Amino acid sequence: MKKFDAIVIGMGPAGMAVSAMGAAMGLDILAVEKRKVGGECLNCGCIPSKALLKAGEANQIAQNLKKYGINAKVFTDTKETLGIVREKVGRINGKKMMKAFEKVTLLLNEGSAEFVNKNTIKVNGKEYSAKKIFIGTGTEPFIPPIPGVETLTEQNMLTNLNIFEQENIPATLTIIGGGAIGTEMAQAFSRLGSKINLIQMDEHLLPAGDKDAGILLEKKFKKENIGVYNSTKIEKIEVKDNIIYTHTSNGVFEAEKILIATGRKPVLEELKLENAGIKYNRKGILIDEYMRTNIKNIYAIGDCNGYALLSHAAMHQGMLALMNAINPLPLKFKRSKYFVPWSVFTKPEVAQVGLTEKAAKNKNLKYIVIKKDFSSYGRTVADGQPDGFIKVITNKKGKIYGVTIIGEAASEMIHEWILAIQKNLTMFDILMTQHSFPTISMLNKMVAEDWMMEKMNSTFLQKVIKFFI
Numbered sequence: 512m513k514k515f516d517a518i519v520i521g522m523g524p525a526g527m528a529v530s531a532m533g534a535a536m537g538l539d540i541l542a543v544e545k546r547k548v549g550g551e552c553l554n555c556g557c558i559p560s561k562a563l564l565k566a567g568e569a570n571q572i573a574q575n576l577k578k579y580g581i582n583a584k585v586f587t588d589t590k591e592t593l594g595i596v597r598e599k600v601g602r603i604n605g606k607k608m609m610k611a612f613e614k615v616t617l618l619l620n621e622g623s624a625e626f627v628n629k630n631t632i633k634v635n636g637k638e639y640s641a642k643k644i645f646i647g648t649g650t651e652p653f654i655p656p657i658p659g660v661e662t663l664t665e666q667n668m669l670t671n672l673n674i675f676e677q678e679n680i681p682a683t684l685t686i687i688g689g690g691a692i693g694t695e696m697a698q699a700f701s702r703l704g705s706k707i708n709l710i711q712m713d714e715h716l717l718p719a720g721d722k723d724a725g726i727l728l729e730k731k732f733k734k735e736n737i738g739v740y741n742s743t744k745i746e747k748i749e750v751k752d753n754i755i756y757t758h759t760s761n762g763v764f765e766a767e768k769i770l771i772a773t774g775r776k777p778v779l780e781e782l783k784l785e786n787a788g789i790k791y792n793r794k795g796i797l798i799d800e801y802m803r804t805n806i807k808n809i810y811a812i813g814d815c816n817g818y819a820l821l822s823h824a825a826m827h828q829g830m831l832a833l834m835n836a837i838n839p840l841p842l843k844f845k846r847s848k849y850f851v852p853w854s855v856f857t858k859p860e861v862a863q864v865g866l867t868e869k870a871a872k873n874k875n876l877k878y879i880v881i882k883k884d885f886s887s888y889g890r891t892v893a894d895g896q897p898d899g900f901i902k903v904i905t906n907k908k909g910k911i912y913g914v915t916i917i918g919e920a921a922s923e924m925i926h927e928w929i930l931a932i933q934k935n936l937t938m939f940d941i942l943m944t945q946h947s948f949p950t951i952s953m954l955n956k957m958v959a960e961d962w963m964m965e966k967m968n969s970t971f972l973q974k975v976i977k978f979f980i
């Protein structure tokens with residue numbers, strides 16, 4: 512049996528990061544992927560969803576040229592849209608990407624990996640062993656036990672696994688879930704012609720985020736004729752004559768197809784974790800701050816540990832785990848040292864890092880909220896994108912606890928705040944950084960100016976200034 516330096520199970524963003532970096536460092540790596548390199552993110556997650564959102568945006572612009580003073584009659588049909596999305600994914604998943612794994616021994620499509628013991632795995636009856644093992648096996652859709660859900664078929668029940676494989680954009684679509692998948696898919700499909708009703712049990716869209724942002728997104732969705740039903744209990748699902756009836760506490764919704772986007776669950780059974788003594792729970796594989804499982808030569812990275820179900824977090828965890836694994840000194844790359852931002856790519860986009868206002872309140876922090884509306888800035892108004900805001904949770908000293916941005920380019924603007932929070936920079940540092948005008952990021956500086964103005968709005972400070980002028 513050949514012995515490797517490291518085995519990587521699963522080639523999503525987490526596993527790819529370890530494999531590419533490990534091979535570049537000269538390690539002898541075996542990577543096992545039961546389906547496709549790229550994992551959920553490339554094949555049925557981040558990438559196809561962004562391609563579909565882009566197509567929806569193009570259609571929306573084409574249908575609304577009048578907004579820019581352009582008179583045109585545009586006829587669009589979306590028969591080829593999903594095919595183009597698949598073609599784009601195929602193009603990314605090609606030779607160029609695979610070049611990064613040239614030096615990796617790759618078992619692709621040869622079956623699932625399962626543990627034999629803490630240094631050995633088995634794939635398709637053959638055993639392989641290594642000093643270190645990295646598990647990056649991701650998640651799959653969680654389907655809630657709604658009465659009648661079992662009567663749905665692969666043809667009428669969509670999840671992220673089959674939604675991008677559809678031939679046509681459905682005429683009507685009920686979406687269960689108002690999180691990241693539910694909102695992105697609601698807008699993409701609506702803009703491509705589906706009549707959407709989105710139903711969720713939470714109080715506002717993107718329930719993990721800021722309430723005001725969720726409310727503004729809902730307002731924008733309703734303007735685009737997307738039905739949004741919050742705090743709604745789903746009682747049962749019935750299928751009659753190819754129509755799905757979703758019975759809820761807010762009425763009955765009819766649609767040709769239903770998308771279930773109600774969270775995720777880890778894929779652990781086939782790994783036979785018990786053979787290596789690895790502990791796990793319902794949310795995923797248990798890890799410490801260094802990404803290690805209870806078995807010290809085995810790391811669990813990315814979605815399979817349930818910490819942050821995001822591609823950038825998966826890649827980052829892969830990098831940290833590898834750096835810890837090759838470190839002969841006491842371990843030092845701690846997961847919690849690094850802030851995990853998230854962005855949702857609806858229009859307007861929503862981005863978040865650090866604490867929301869609600870979280871700051873729950874922690875009993877002494878905070879102030881500084882909010883800047885996109886409508887107060889010439890560039891966003893000129894672009895026809897005045898809906899949005901930046902909300903910073905800070906204090907009088909300018910410590911930055913958290914930031915929510917909803918609006919054009921929110922997903923790009925958030926990076927300045929991630930760096931600021933991670934490096935303990937303050938509102939004053941943001942204020943004193945020149946931002947190129949008229950970028951949308953200029954709004955980051957403008958919100959810091961508002962913080963300073965609020966600080967100056969003190970009788971004592973104003974007296975001091977008057978004295979010294």
Ligand SMILES: Cc1cc2nc3c(=O)[nH]c(=O)nc-3n(C[C@H](O)[C@H](O)[C@H](O)COP(=O)(O)OP(=O)(O)OC[C@H]3O[C@@H](n4cnc5c(N)ncnc54)[C@H](O)[C@@H]3O)c2cc1C
Binds near residue numbers: 550778782812814856
């Ligand atoms: C529709 C959608 C949109 C998304 N959009 C975004 C986004 O915009 N931004 C973002 O940050 N995140 C997004 N995500 C989340 C993102 O896809 C995941 O966080 C990310 O893919 C997790 O990476 P991972 O490597 O942990 O796992 P995965 O990408 O799930 O990869 C795990 C891999 O392991 C393989 N595997 C599993 N078990 C075994 C086994 N026993 N043996 C061998 N192979 C195995 C699987 O086949 C899979 O390829 C989105 C998700 C969805 C569903």
Ligand SMILES: NC(=O)c1ccc[n+]([C@@H]2O[C@H](COP(=O)([O-])OP(=O)(O)OC[C@H]3O[C@@H](n4cnc5c(N)ncnc54)[C@H](O)[C@@H]3O)[C@@H](O)[C@H]2O)c1
Binds near residue numbers: 712713718819856
């Ligand atoms: N842009 C991005 O970063 C992006 C995009 C898509 C997905 N993702 C990742 O994928 C993960 C999964 O996304 P998701 O949207 O499936 O889950 P989620 O956890 O974000 O949202 C779950 C939604 O389902 C609803 N829900 C759950 N059970 C329900 C029930 N029985 N009845 C009615 N509503 C119910 C909740 O109210 C909530 O709105 C997210 O955690 C996210 O990290 C990220």
